[in-house]
Amino acid sequence: xxxxxxxxxxxxxxxxxxxxxxxxxxxxxxxxxxxxxxxxxxxxxxxxxxxxxxxxxxxxxxxxxxxxxxxxxxxxxxxxxxxxxxxxxxxxxxxxxxxxxxxxxxxxxxxxxxxxxxxxxxxxxxxxxxxxxxxxxxxxxxxxxxxxxxxxxxxxxxxxxxxxxxxxxxxxxxxxxxxxxxxxxxxxxxxxxxxxxxxxxxxxxxxxxxxxxxxxxxxxxxxxxxxxxxxxxxxxxxxxxxxxxxxxxxxxxxxxxxxxxxxxxxxxxxxxxxxxx
Amino acid sequence: xxxxxxxxxxxxxxxxxxxxxxxxxxxxxxxxxxxxxxxxxxxxxxxxxxxxxxxxxxxxxxxxxxxxxxxxxxxxxxxxxxxxxxxxxxxxxxxxxxxxxxxxxxxxxxxxxxxxxxxxxxxxxxxxxxxxxxxxxxxxxxxxxxxxxxxxxxxxxxxxxxxxxxxxxxxxxxxxxxxxxxxxxxxxxxxxxxxxxxxxxxxxxxxxxxxxxxxxxxxxxxxxxxxxxxxxxxxxxxxxxxxxxxxxxxxxxxx
Ligand SMILES: Nc1ncnc2c1ncn2[C@@H]1O[C@H](COP(=O)(O)OP(=O)(O)OP(=O)(O)O)[C@@H](O)[C@H]1O
Ligand SMILES: [Mg+2]
Numbered sequence: 001x002x003x004x005x006x007x008x009x010x011x012x013x014x015x016x017x018x019x020x021x022x023x024x025x026x027x028x029x030x031x032x033x034x035x036x037x038x039x040x041x042x043x044x045x046x047x048x049x050x051x052x053x054x055x056x057x058x059x060x061x062x063x064x065x066x067x068x069x070x071x072x073x074x075x076x077x078x079x080x081x082x083x084x085x086x087x088x089x090x091x092x093x094x095x096x097x098x099x100x101x102x103x104x105x106x107x108x109x110x111x112x113x114x115x116x117x118x119x120x121x122x123x124x125x126x127x128x129x130x131x132x133x134x135x136x137x138x139x140x141x142x143x144x145x146x147x148x149x150x151x152x153x154x155x156x157x158x159x160x161x162x163x164x165x166x167x168x169x170x171x172x173x174x175x176x177x178x179x180x181x182x183x184x185x186x187x188x189x190x191x192x193x194x195x196x197x198x199x200x201x202x203x204x205x206x207x208x209x210x211x212x213x214x215x216x217x218x219x220x221x222x223x224x225x226x227x228x229x230x231x232x233x234x235x236x237x238x239x240x241x242x243x244x245x246x247x248x249x250x251x252x253x254x255x256x257x258x259x260x261x262x263x264x265x266x267x268x269x270x271x272x273x274x275x276x277x
Numbered sequence: 278x279x280x281x282x283x284x285x286x287x288x289x290x291x292x293x294x295x296x297x298x299x300x301x302x303x304x305x306x307x308x309x310x311x312x313x314x315x316x317x318x319x320x321x322x323x324x325x326x327x328x329x330x331x332x333x334x335x336x337x338x339x340x341x342x343x344x345x346x347x348x349x350x351x352x353x354x355x356x357x358x359x360x361x362x363x364x365x366x367x368x369x370x371x372x373x374x375x376x377x378x379x380x381x382x383x384x385x386x387x388x389x390x391x392x393x394x395x396x397x398x399x400x401x402x403x404x405x406x407x408x409x410x411x412x413x414x415x416x417x418x419x420x421x422x423x424x425x426x427x428x429x430x431x432x433x434x435x436x437x438x439x440x441x442x443x444x445x446x447x448x449x450x451x452x453x454x455x456x457x458x459x460x461x462x463x464x465x466x467x468x469x470x471x472x473x474x475x476x477x478x479x480x481x482x483x484x485x486x487x488x489x490x491x492x493x494x495x496x497x498x499x500x501x502x503x504x505x506x507x508x509x510x511x512x513x514x515x516x517x518x519x520x521x522x523x524x525x526x527x528x529x530x531x532x
Contacts, residue, residue: 144358148392152377155391156384158398159420224398 017055024212029174048203049121064098069264109268112198122204187231193219241272287336298502311489314499366439372431408437429460
Protein backbone atom coordinates (compact mmCIF):
# COMPACT_ATOMS: atom_id res chain seq x y z
CA UNK A 1 0.00 0.00 0.00
CA UNK A 2 1.32 3.39 -0.85
CA UNK A 3 1.48 6.37 1.45
CA UNK A 4 1.57 4.28 4.60
CA UNK A 5 4.45 3.04 6.69
CA UNK A 6 4.84 -0.73 7.24
CA UNK A 7 1.92 -1.81 9.49
CA UNK A 8 0.37 1.68 9.24
CA UNK A 9 1.94 3.33 12.31
CA UNK A 10 5.03 5.49 11.88
CA UNK A 11 8.27 4.25 13.40
CA UNK A 12 8.38 6.91 16.13
CA UNK A 13 4.97 5.86 17.39
CA UNK A 14 5.96 2.20 17.27
CA UNK A 15 9.06 2.96 19.34
CA UNK A 16 6.98 4.82 21.88
CA UNK A 17 4.59 1.88 22.15
CA UNK A 18 7.44 -0.64 22.39
CA UNK A 19 8.89 1.36 25.26
CA UNK A 20 5.53 1.17 27.03
CA UNK A 21 5.43 -2.58 26.34
CA UNK A 22 8.88 -3.07 27.87
CA UNK A 23 7.82 -1.16 30.93
CA UNK A 24 4.62 -3.21 31.16
CA UNK A 25 6.57 -6.46 30.92
CA UNK A 26 8.94 -5.26 33.64
CA UNK A 27 6.01 -4.60 36.03
CA UNK A 28 3.60 -7.47 35.38
CA UNK A 29 -0.05 -6.44 35.64
CA UNK A 30 0.70 -2.74 36.07
CA UNK A 31 -1.10 -0.37 33.68
CA UNK A 32 1.31 1.77 31.71
CA UNK A 33 -0.04 4.92 30.05
CA UNK A 34 0.75 5.45 26.40
CA UNK A 35 -0.07 8.10 23.82
CA UNK A 36 -2.78 6.19 21.99
CA UNK A 37 -3.04 7.26 18.34
CA UNK A 38 -6.07 7.81 16.19
CA UNK A 39 -6.59 4.69 14.14
CA UNK A 40 -8.70 4.26 11.02
CA UNK A 41 -11.27 2.43 13.19
CA UNK A 42 -13.57 3.65 15.93
CA UNK A 43 -12.79 2.96 19.58
CA UNK A 44 -14.35 -0.29 20.68
CA UNK A 45 -13.06 -1.98 17.54
CA UNK A 46 -9.77 -2.94 19.10
CA UNK A 47 -7.66 0.16 18.51
CA UNK A 48 -5.50 -0.64 21.58
CA UNK A 49 -4.82 -4.17 20.35
CA UNK A 50 -4.18 -2.96 16.81
CA UNK A 51 -1.56 -0.48 17.97
CA UNK A 52 0.22 -3.21 19.95
CA UNK A 53 0.09 -5.56 16.98
CA UNK A 54 1.32 -2.83 14.62
CA UNK A 55 4.28 -2.12 16.90
CA UNK A 56 5.27 -5.77 17.20
CA UNK A 57 4.58 -7.26 13.81
CA UNK A 58 7.46 -8.05 11.45
CA UNK A 59 7.51 -9.20 7.85
CA UNK A 60 7.99 -12.85 8.93
CA UNK A 61 5.08 -12.92 11.36
CA UNK A 62 1.97 -14.96 10.81
CA UNK A 63 -1.09 -13.22 12.21
CA UNK A 64 -4.29 -14.67 13.58
CA UNK A 65 -7.19 -12.44 14.66
CA UNK A 66 -10.17 -13.68 16.62
CA UNK A 67 -13.28 -12.07 17.95
CA UNK A 68 -15.24 -14.03 20.58
CA UNK A 69 -13.24 -17.06 19.50
CA UNK A 70 -14.17 -16.77 15.82
CA UNK A 71 -11.87 -15.95 12.91
CA UNK A 72 -14.71 -15.13 10.55
CA UNK A 73 -16.53 -12.24 12.21
CA UNK A 74 -16.51 -8.80 10.61
CA UNK A 75 -14.17 -7.37 13.22
CA UNK A 76 -11.65 -10.21 12.98
CA UNK A 77 -11.70 -10.19 9.18
CA UNK A 78 -11.24 -6.44 8.89
CA UNK A 79 -8.30 -6.34 11.34
CA UNK A 80 -6.68 -9.29 9.58
CA UNK A 81 -7.04 -7.67 6.17
CA UNK A 82 -5.85 -4.35 7.58
CA UNK A 83 -2.49 -5.94 8.44
CA UNK A 84 -2.39 -8.04 5.28
CA UNK A 85 -2.66 -4.78 3.32
CA UNK A 86 -0.51 -2.44 5.42
CA UNK A 87 2.23 -4.94 6.36
CA UNK A 88 1.86 -7.62 3.70
CA UNK A 89 2.15 -10.32 6.35
CA UNK A 90 0.76 -13.80 6.12
CA UNK A 91 -2.39 -14.49 8.09
CA UNK A 92 -3.89 -17.69 9.37
CA UNK A 93 -6.85 -19.03 11.25
CA UNK A 94 -4.83 -21.87 12.77
CA UNK A 95 -3.76 -21.15 16.33
CA UNK A 96 -0.64 -23.33 16.11
CA UNK A 97 0.51 -21.69 12.86
CA UNK A 98 0.31 -18.13 14.22
CA UNK A 99 3.22 -16.23 15.73
CA UNK A 100 1.05 -13.29 16.76
CA UNK A 101 -2.59 -13.59 17.85
CA UNK A 102 -4.84 -10.61 18.42
CA UNK A 103 -7.99 -11.45 20.32
CA UNK A 104 -11.18 -10.05 21.72
CA UNK A 105 -13.02 -11.89 24.53
CA UNK A 106 -11.34 -15.32 24.26
CA UNK A 107 -8.11 -17.27 24.65
CA UNK A 108 -7.67 -20.08 22.11
CA UNK A 109 -8.43 -23.57 23.43
CA UNK A 110 -5.09 -25.11 22.51
CA UNK A 111 -2.19 -24.10 24.77
CA UNK A 112 -0.01 -21.32 23.40
CA UNK A 113 3.76 -21.69 23.08
CA UNK A 114 6.71 -19.56 24.11
CA UNK A 115 7.33 -18.48 20.50
CA UNK A 116 3.89 -16.87 20.31
CA UNK A 117 2.53 -13.53 21.50
CA UNK A 118 -1.12 -12.93 22.29
CA UNK A 119 -2.54 -9.41 22.19
CA UNK A 120 -5.83 -8.74 23.97
CA UNK A 121 -8.20 -5.92 23.06
CA UNK A 122 -9.29 -4.23 26.27
CA UNK A 123 -12.26 -1.87 26.63
CA UNK A 124 -11.69 -1.05 30.35
CA UNK A 125 -8.24 -1.73 31.78
CA UNK A 126 -9.02 -0.63 35.35
CA UNK A 127 -10.31 -3.57 37.43
CA UNK A 128 -11.40 -1.21 40.19
CA UNK A 129 -13.49 1.12 38.06
CA UNK A 130 -16.86 -0.17 39.24
CA UNK A 131 -15.80 0.24 42.86
CA UNK A 132 -13.90 3.47 42.64
CA UNK A 133 -14.91 6.16 40.14
CA UNK A 134 -11.83 8.31 40.73
CA UNK A 135 -8.80 7.35 38.66
CA UNK A 136 -6.49 9.12 41.11
CA UNK A 137 -7.85 7.05 43.99
CA UNK A 138 -7.65 3.75 42.13
CA UNK A 139 -4.04 4.49 41.16
CA UNK A 140 -3.31 5.03 44.86
CA UNK A 141 -5.05 1.73 45.65
CA UNK A 142 -2.77 -0.06 43.19
CA UNK A 143 0.29 1.65 44.61
CA UNK A 144 -0.66 0.54 48.14
CA UNK A 145 -1.94 -2.89 46.99
CA UNK A 146 -5.16 -1.84 48.65
CA UNK A 147 -7.40 -4.50 47.15
CA UNK A 148 -9.71 -5.16 50.11
CA UNK A 149 -12.71 -3.51 48.38
CA UNK A 150 -12.48 -6.02 45.52
CA UNK A 151 -12.77 -8.85 48.03
CA UNK A 152 -15.71 -7.09 49.64
CA UNK A 153 -17.38 -7.16 46.23
CA UNK A 154 -16.78 -10.93 46.01
CA UNK A 155 -18.08 -11.33 49.56
CA UNK A 156 -21.26 -9.50 48.56
CA UNK A 157 -21.73 -11.59 45.42
CA UNK A 158 -21.37 -14.83 47.35
CA UNK A 159 -23.71 -13.57 50.07
CA UNK A 160 -26.38 -12.46 47.60
CA UNK A 161 -26.12 -14.98 44.79
CA UNK A 162 -24.24 -17.88 46.37
CA UNK A 163 -21.41 -17.36 43.93
CA UNK A 164 -19.48 -14.62 42.15
CA UNK A 165 -21.92 -12.74 39.97
CA UNK A 166 -19.82 -12.05 36.90
CA UNK A 167 -18.88 -14.86 34.57
CA UNK A 168 -16.41 -12.83 32.52
CA UNK A 169 -13.66 -10.28 33.25
CA UNK A 170 -13.09 -11.92 36.65
CA UNK A 171 -10.22 -9.98 38.30
CA UNK A 172 -6.84 -11.63 38.77
CA UNK A 173 -3.72 -10.93 40.80
CA UNK A 174 -0.58 -10.98 38.69
CA UNK A 175 2.76 -12.08 40.11
CA UNK A 176 1.29 -11.76 43.64
CA UNK A 177 1.19 -7.99 43.29
CA UNK A 178 -1.10 -6.16 40.88
CA UNK A 179 -4.82 -6.59 40.51
CA UNK A 180 -5.57 -6.86 36.79
CA UNK A 181 -8.54 -7.08 34.48
CA UNK A 182 -8.07 -10.06 32.15
CA UNK A 183 -10.29 -8.16 29.65
CA UNK A 184 -13.82 -9.51 29.09
CA UNK A 185 -12.77 -13.13 28.57
CA UNK A 186 -15.04 -15.75 30.15
CA UNK A 187 -13.98 -16.86 33.64
CA UNK A 188 -13.56 -20.25 31.96
CA UNK A 189 -10.44 -18.85 30.25
CA UNK A 190 -8.84 -17.40 33.40
CA UNK A 191 -6.83 -20.54 34.25
CA UNK A 192 -5.14 -20.26 30.83
CA UNK A 193 -3.58 -16.94 31.89
CA UNK A 194 -1.63 -18.67 34.67
CA UNK A 195 1.97 -19.43 33.74
CA UNK A 196 1.22 -19.23 30.03
CA UNK A 197 4.41 -19.77 28.00
CA UNK A 198 3.39 -17.05 25.51
CA UNK A 199 3.84 -13.35 26.21
CA UNK A 200 0.45 -11.76 26.94
CA UNK A 201 -0.09 -8.09 26.10
CA UNK A 202 -3.19 -6.03 26.77
CA UNK A 203 -4.06 -2.82 24.92
CA UNK A 204 -6.79 -0.31 25.73
CA UNK A 205 -6.98 2.33 22.99
CA UNK A 206 -9.61 4.68 24.35
CA UNK A 207 -8.26 4.44 27.92
CA UNK A 208 -4.67 4.73 26.67
CA UNK A 209 -3.22 1.89 28.76
CA UNK A 210 -0.96 -1.07 28.06
CA UNK A 211 -0.27 -3.91 30.46
CA UNK A 212 1.39 -7.28 30.25
CA UNK A 213 1.82 -10.72 31.71
CA UNK A 214 5.30 -12.03 30.89
CA UNK A 215 5.68 -15.74 30.05
CA UNK A 216 5.32 -18.23 32.92
CA UNK A 217 3.96 -15.63 35.36
CA UNK A 218 1.58 -16.51 38.20
CA UNK A 219 -1.94 -15.26 37.53
CA UNK A 220 -4.43 -16.06 40.27
CA UNK A 221 -8.16 -15.42 40.06
CA UNK A 222 -9.54 -13.65 43.10
CA UNK A 223 -11.46 -15.93 45.45
CA UNK A 224 -11.85 -17.13 49.04
CA UNK A 225 -10.08 -20.19 50.50
CA UNK A 226 -13.42 -21.82 51.25
CA UNK A 227 -15.12 -20.58 48.05
CA UNK A 228 -12.46 -21.34 45.44
CA UNK A 229 -12.66 -19.82 41.99
CA UNK A 230 -14.61 -22.33 39.97
CA UNK A 231 -15.74 -21.17 36.53
CA UNK A 232 -18.75 -22.91 35.15
CA UNK A 233 -19.05 -24.36 31.67
CA UNK A 234 -22.31 -25.24 29.98
CA UNK A 235 -22.69 -29.00 30.65
CA UNK A 236 -22.96 -29.94 26.97
CA UNK A 237 -20.93 -31.25 24.10
CA UNK A 238 -20.30 -29.10 21.05
CA UNK A 239 -23.10 -29.87 18.59
CA UNK A 240 -20.68 -29.53 15.66
CA UNK A 241 -17.54 -31.36 16.77
CA UNK A 242 -18.54 -33.18 19.95
CA UNK A 243 -15.83 -31.57 22.08
CA UNK A 244 -16.52 -31.95 25.80
CA UNK A 245 -14.09 -29.53 27.40
CA UNK A 246 -14.14 -26.45 25.18
CA UNK A 247 -15.97 -23.20 25.89
CA UNK A 248 -19.37 -23.21 24.21
CA UNK A 249 -21.56 -20.48 22.77
CA UNK A 250 -25.28 -20.91 22.95
CA UNK A 251 -26.94 -20.20 19.63
CA UNK A 252 -30.54 -19.84 18.63
CA UNK A 253 -31.00 -21.99 15.53
CA UNK A 254 -34.60 -21.41 14.48
CA UNK A 255 -37.51 -19.10 15.20
CA UNK A 256 -39.17 -21.62 17.55
CA UNK A 257 -36.60 -21.05 20.31
CA UNK A 258 -34.47 -24.04 19.31
CA UNK A 259 -30.93 -23.82 20.75
CA UNK A 260 -27.61 -25.40 20.17
CA UNK A 261 -24.24 -25.29 21.88
CA UNK A 262 -21.10 -25.03 19.79
CA UNK A 263 -17.42 -24.27 20.38
CA UNK A 264 -16.74 -20.55 20.47
CA UNK A 265 -13.20 -21.24 19.21
CA UNK A 266 -13.96 -21.90 15.54
CA UNK A 267 -10.43 -23.07 14.67
CA UNK A 268 -10.49 -25.58 17.52
CA UNK A 269 -13.90 -26.79 16.43
CA UNK A 270 -12.84 -27.26 12.81
CA UNK A 271 -9.68 -29.16 13.72
CA UNK A 272 -11.62 -31.29 16.21
CA UNK A 273 -14.10 -32.19 13.48
CA UNK A 274 -11.24 -33.04 11.13
CA UNK A 275 -9.60 -35.26 13.74
CA UNK A 276 -12.81 -37.09 14.57
CA UNK A 277 -13.68 -37.65 10.92
CA UNK B 278 1.94 2.99 81.34
CA UNK B 279 4.12 3.33 78.28
CA UNK B 280 3.68 5.90 75.58
CA UNK B 281 1.85 4.82 72.42
CA UNK B 282 1.58 7.98 70.36
CA UNK B 283 3.23 11.34 70.57
CA UNK B 284 2.79 14.63 68.73
CA UNK B 285 5.78 16.97 68.71
CA UNK B 286 5.38 20.61 67.80
CA UNK B 287 2.66 20.20 65.18
CA UNK B 288 1.81 23.30 63.18
CA UNK B 289 -0.43 23.48 60.16
CA UNK B 290 -1.97 26.18 58.02
CA UNK B 291 -4.87 26.09 55.62
CA UNK B 292 -4.20 29.13 53.47
CA UNK B 293 -4.04 31.98 55.94
CA UNK B 294 -5.76 30.02 58.76
CA UNK B 295 -3.32 28.72 61.35
CA UNK B 296 -5.31 25.56 62.23
CA UNK B 297 -2.67 24.13 64.58
CA UNK B 298 -0.05 26.20 66.34
CA UNK B 299 2.82 24.20 67.91
CA UNK B 300 0.77 21.41 69.47
CA UNK B 301 2.48 18.66 71.46
CA UNK B 302 0.87 15.78 73.36
CA UNK B 303 1.37 12.16 74.37
CA UNK B 304 -1.03 9.25 74.58
CA UNK B 305 -0.30 6.18 76.68
CA UNK B 306 -1.38 2.62 76.05
CA UNK B 307 -4.98 1.91 77.12
CA UNK B 308 -5.52 5.59 77.79
CA UNK B 309 -8.55 7.62 76.74
CA UNK B 310 -7.76 11.17 75.80
CA UNK B 311 -10.48 13.67 74.97
CA UNK B 312 -9.91 16.78 72.86
CA UNK B 313 -12.46 19.48 73.59
CA UNK B 314 -12.80 23.03 72.35
CA UNK B 315 -15.05 25.35 70.40
CA UNK B 316 -15.88 24.98 66.75
CA UNK B 317 -12.92 25.76 64.50
CA UNK B 318 -10.35 25.34 67.28
CA UNK B 319 -8.49 22.62 65.31
CA UNK B 320 -9.76 19.43 66.98
CA UNK B 321 -10.52 17.52 63.79
CA UNK B 322 -7.35 18.74 62.15
CA UNK B 323 -5.31 17.48 65.11
CA UNK B 324 -7.13 14.12 65.05
CA UNK B 325 -6.46 13.74 61.34
CA UNK B 326 -2.77 14.41 61.90
CA UNK B 327 -2.52 11.97 64.80
CA UNK B 328 -4.20 9.27 62.74
CA UNK B 329 -2.03 9.82 59.68
CA UNK B 330 -4.88 11.06 57.51
CA UNK B 331 -3.19 14.42 57.10
CA UNK B 332 0.51 15.21 57.15
CA UNK B 333 1.48 18.22 59.27
CA UNK B 334 3.45 20.99 57.59
CA UNK B 335 5.82 21.00 60.53
CA UNK B 336 6.35 18.77 63.53
CA UNK B 337 6.23 15.02 63.88
CA UNK B 338 3.85 12.27 64.96
CA UNK B 339 5.61 9.34 66.60
CA UNK B 340 4.07 5.91 67.02
CA UNK B 341 5.62 3.57 69.58
CA UNK B 342 5.63 0.17 68.03
CA UNK B 343 7.00 -2.20 70.67
CA UNK B 344 10.02 -0.28 71.94
CA UNK B 345 11.01 1.90 69.01
CA UNK B 346 9.35 5.21 68.25
CA UNK B 347 9.16 6.05 64.57
CA UNK B 348 7.61 9.10 63.03
CA UNK B 349 4.80 8.55 60.53
CA UNK B 350 6.76 10.60 58.03
CA UNK B 351 9.66 8.15 58.22
CA UNK B 352 7.41 5.07 58.13
CA UNK B 353 5.96 6.26 54.85
CA UNK B 354 2.50 6.16 53.36
CA UNK B 355 2.32 2.44 52.78
CA UNK B 356 3.28 1.51 56.36
CA UNK B 357 0.83 4.08 57.74
CA UNK B 358 -1.93 2.62 55.58
CA UNK B 359 -1.16 -0.82 56.95
CA UNK B 360 -1.54 0.57 60.48
CA UNK B 361 -4.79 2.29 59.54
CA UNK B 362 -6.24 -0.91 58.11
CA UNK B 363 -5.94 -2.95 61.27
CA UNK B 364 -4.08 -1.76 64.36
CA UNK B 365 -5.66 1.67 64.25
CA UNK B 366 -9.27 2.56 63.78
CA UNK B 367 -11.20 5.73 62.94
CA UNK B 368 -14.81 6.39 63.88
CA UNK B 369 -16.23 9.37 62.00
CA UNK B 370 -19.09 11.55 63.13
CA UNK B 371 -21.15 10.65 60.08
CA UNK B 372 -21.34 6.87 59.64
CA UNK B 373 -22.82 7.39 56.17
CA UNK B 374 -19.52 8.83 55.02
CA UNK B 375 -17.50 5.98 56.52
CA UNK B 376 -19.67 2.99 55.62
CA UNK B 377 -20.55 1.69 52.17
CA UNK B 378 -24.30 1.91 51.99
CA UNK B 379 -24.54 -0.36 48.94
CA UNK B 380 -22.73 -3.17 50.79
CA UNK B 381 -24.40 -5.42 53.37
CA UNK B 382 -23.79 -4.91 57.09
CA UNK B 383 -21.66 -8.08 57.07
CA UNK B 384 -19.62 -6.82 54.12
CA UNK B 385 -19.01 -3.53 55.88
CA UNK B 386 -17.80 -5.24 59.03
CA UNK B 387 -15.72 -7.72 57.03
CA UNK B 388 -14.10 -4.97 54.91
CA UNK B 389 -11.21 -4.26 57.26
CA UNK B 390 -10.60 -7.97 57.77
CA UNK B 391 -10.40 -8.46 54.02
CA UNK B 392 -8.24 -5.37 53.61
CA UNK B 393 -5.74 -6.90 56.03
CA UNK B 394 -5.69 -10.24 54.28
CA UNK B 395 -8.57 -12.40 55.59
CA UNK B 396 -9.57 -14.81 52.81
CA UNK B 397 -11.93 -17.26 54.46
CA UNK B 398 -15.55 -16.42 53.67
CA UNK B 399 -17.12 -18.37 56.53
CA UNK B 400 -14.66 -16.99 59.09
CA UNK B 401 -15.26 -13.42 57.92
CA UNK B 402 -18.99 -13.95 58.12
CA UNK B 403 -18.85 -15.50 61.58
CA UNK B 404 -16.69 -12.66 62.81
CA UNK B 405 -19.10 -10.09 61.32
CA UNK B 406 -22.04 -11.79 63.05
CA UNK B 407 -20.20 -11.78 66.38
CA UNK B 408 -19.47 -8.06 66.05
CA UNK B 409 -23.00 -7.24 65.08
CA UNK B 410 -24.05 -8.86 68.35
CA UNK B 411 -21.34 -7.03 70.26
CA UNK B 412 -22.82 -3.70 69.17
CA UNK B 413 -26.33 -4.91 69.98
CA UNK B 414 -27.72 -5.22 66.47
CA UNK B 415 -29.85 -8.26 65.68
CA UNK B 416 -27.80 -10.85 63.78
CA UNK B 417 -30.76 -11.17 61.38
CA UNK B 418 -29.58 -7.89 59.89
CA UNK B 419 -26.21 -9.31 58.76
CA UNK B 420 -27.14 -9.34 55.07
CA UNK B 421 -29.21 -6.15 55.12
CA UNK B 422 -28.07 -2.96 53.47
CA UNK B 423 -27.20 -0.22 55.98
CA UNK B 424 -29.47 2.23 54.19
CA UNK B 425 -32.33 0.49 56.02
CA UNK B 426 -30.66 1.22 59.39
CA UNK B 427 -31.47 4.05 61.80
CA UNK B 428 -28.81 6.67 62.64
CA UNK B 429 -27.98 4.96 65.92
CA UNK B 430 -27.69 1.57 64.26
CA UNK B 431 -25.42 3.02 61.57
CA UNK B 432 -23.11 4.38 64.24
CA UNK B 433 -23.07 0.97 65.97
CA UNK B 434 -22.28 -0.63 62.65
CA UNK B 435 -19.39 1.76 62.08
CA UNK B 436 -18.05 0.92 65.53
CA UNK B 437 -18.28 -2.82 64.80
CA UNK B 438 -16.61 -2.33 61.40
CA UNK B 439 -13.77 -0.46 63.13
CA UNK B 440 -13.20 -2.76 66.10
CA UNK B 441 -13.38 -6.02 64.13
CA UNK B 442 -9.62 -6.02 63.54
CA UNK B 443 -8.94 -5.74 67.27
CA UNK B 444 -7.13 -2.40 67.05
CA UNK B 445 -4.99 -1.05 69.88
CA UNK B 446 -5.73 2.60 69.06
CA UNK B 447 -8.97 4.19 67.93
CA UNK B 448 -9.61 7.78 66.86
CA UNK B 449 -13.13 9.14 67.17
CA UNK B 450 -14.44 12.44 65.88
CA UNK B 451 -17.69 13.42 67.63
CA UNK B 452 -19.00 9.83 67.50
CA UNK B 453 -22.34 10.83 69.01
CA UNK B 454 -22.52 14.26 67.42
CA UNK B 455 -25.17 13.61 64.82
CA UNK B 456 -27.55 11.60 66.99
CA UNK B 457 -30.68 12.24 69.05
CA UNK B 458 -29.97 12.82 72.71
CA UNK B 459 -31.64 9.56 73.78
CA UNK B 460 -29.63 7.58 71.23
CA UNK B 461 -26.43 9.42 72.21
CA UNK B 462 -26.53 8.06 75.74
CA UNK B 463 -26.81 4.46 74.59
CA UNK B 464 -24.00 4.77 72.05
CA UNK B 465 -21.84 6.39 74.69
CA UNK B 466 -22.52 3.51 77.06
CA UNK B 467 -21.61 1.05 74.33
CA UNK B 468 -18.37 2.87 73.53
CA UNK B 469 -17.47 3.01 77.20
CA UNK B 470 -18.01 -0.68 77.83
CA UNK B 471 -16.22 -1.79 74.64
CA UNK B 472 -13.28 0.49 75.22
CA UNK B 473 -12.77 -0.80 78.76
CA UNK B 474 -13.29 -4.42 77.84
CA UNK B 475 -10.87 -4.30 74.90
CA UNK B 476 -8.29 -2.13 76.65
CA UNK B 477 -8.23 0.33 73.76
CA UNK B 478 -6.31 3.54 73.63
CA UNK B 479 -8.66 6.24 72.33
CA UNK B 480 -8.36 9.81 71.16
CA UNK B 481 -11.87 11.26 71.08
CA UNK B 482 -12.82 14.69 69.79
CA UNK B 483 -15.93 16.19 71.31
CA UNK B 484 -17.37 19.57 72.12
CA UNK B 485 -19.50 17.93 74.77
CA UNK B 486 -17.90 18.23 78.22
CA UNK B 487 -20.30 15.51 79.44
CA UNK B 488 -18.89 13.02 76.95
CA UNK B 489 -15.37 13.88 78.04
CA UNK B 490 -16.22 13.46 81.71
CA UNK B 491 -17.85 10.10 81.11
CA UNK B 492 -15.14 8.56 78.94
CA UNK B 493 -11.80 10.26 79.24
CA UNK B 494 -8.86 9.73 81.56
CA UNK B 495 -7.21 12.90 80.37
CA UNK B 496 -8.38 16.01 78.64
CA UNK B 497 -6.96 18.57 76.28
CA UNK B 498 -8.67 21.90 75.80
CA UNK B 499 -8.03 23.63 72.47
CA UNK B 500 -8.58 27.14 71.35
CA UNK B 501 -7.53 28.75 68.08
CA UNK B 502 -5.13 25.95 67.22
CA UNK B 503 -3.42 25.88 70.62
CA UNK B 504 -3.71 23.61 73.63
CA UNK B 505 -4.73 26.01 76.40
CA UNK B 506 -5.09 23.45 79.17
CA UNK B 507 -4.47 19.76 79.74
CA UNK B 508 -4.56 17.31 82.61
CA UNK B 509 -6.60 14.58 84.26
CA UNK B 510 -10.24 14.94 83.26
CA UNK B 511 -11.63 15.42 86.76
CA UNK B 512 -8.92 17.90 87.70
CA UNK B 513 -9.43 20.03 84.63
CA UNK B 514 -13.20 20.01 84.88
CA UNK B 515 -13.40 20.53 88.65
CA UNK B 516 -10.71 23.14 88.82
CA UNK B 517 -10.23 24.77 85.42
CA UNK B 518 -7.28 27.15 85.28
CA UNK B 519 -7.56 28.85 81.91
CA UNK B 520 -10.35 31.43 81.55
CA UNK B 521 -11.57 29.77 78.39
CA UNK B 522 -11.88 26.38 80.12
CA UNK B 523 -13.69 28.07 83.00
CA UNK B 524 -16.15 29.50 80.53
CA UNK B 525 -16.57 26.12 78.85
CA UNK B 526 -17.23 24.31 82.12
CA UNK B 527 -19.54 27.04 83.41
CA UNK B 528 -21.64 26.84 80.26
CA UNK B 529 -22.56 23.22 80.97
CA UNK B 530 -25.62 22.68 83.06
CA UNK B 531 -24.91 20.66 86.18
CA UNK B 532 -26.01 17.03 85.80
N1 LIG C 1 -9.48 21.45 54.45
C1 LIG C 1 -9.50 22.69 54.97
N2 LIG C 1 -9.29 23.76 54.17
C2 LIG C 1 -9.29 25.00 54.68
N3 LIG C 1 -9.47 25.30 55.97
C3 LIG C 1 -9.67 24.28 56.82
C4 LIG C 1 -9.70 22.92 56.36
N4 LIG C 1 -9.93 22.11 57.42
C5 LIG C 1 -10.03 22.94 58.48
N5 LIG C 1 -9.88 24.23 58.14
C6 LIG C 1 -9.89 25.38 59.05
O1 LIG C 1 -9.01 25.08 60.11
C7 LIG C 1 -9.56 25.47 61.35
C8 LIG C 1 -9.72 24.27 62.27
O2 LIG C 1 -10.69 23.40 61.72
P1 LIG C 1 -11.12 22.04 62.42
O3 LIG C 1 -12.04 21.35 61.48
O4 LIG C 1 -9.92 21.29 62.83
O5 LIG C 1 -11.92 22.53 63.70
P2 LIG C 1 -12.77 21.73 64.77
O6 LIG C 1 -12.23 22.09 66.08
O7 LIG C 1 -12.80 20.28 64.41
O8 LIG C 1 -14.20 22.37 64.58
P3 LIG C 1 -15.67 21.72 64.72
O9 LIG C 1 -15.95 21.59 66.18
O10 LIG C 1 -16.56 22.71 64.06
O11 LIG C 1 -15.65 20.39 64.02
C9 LIG C 1 -10.88 26.15 61.01
O12 LIG C 1 -10.63 27.52 60.91
C10 LIG C 1 -11.24 25.58 59.68
O13 LIG C 1 -12.02 26.48 58.95
MG1 LIG D 1 -14.37 18.92 63.84
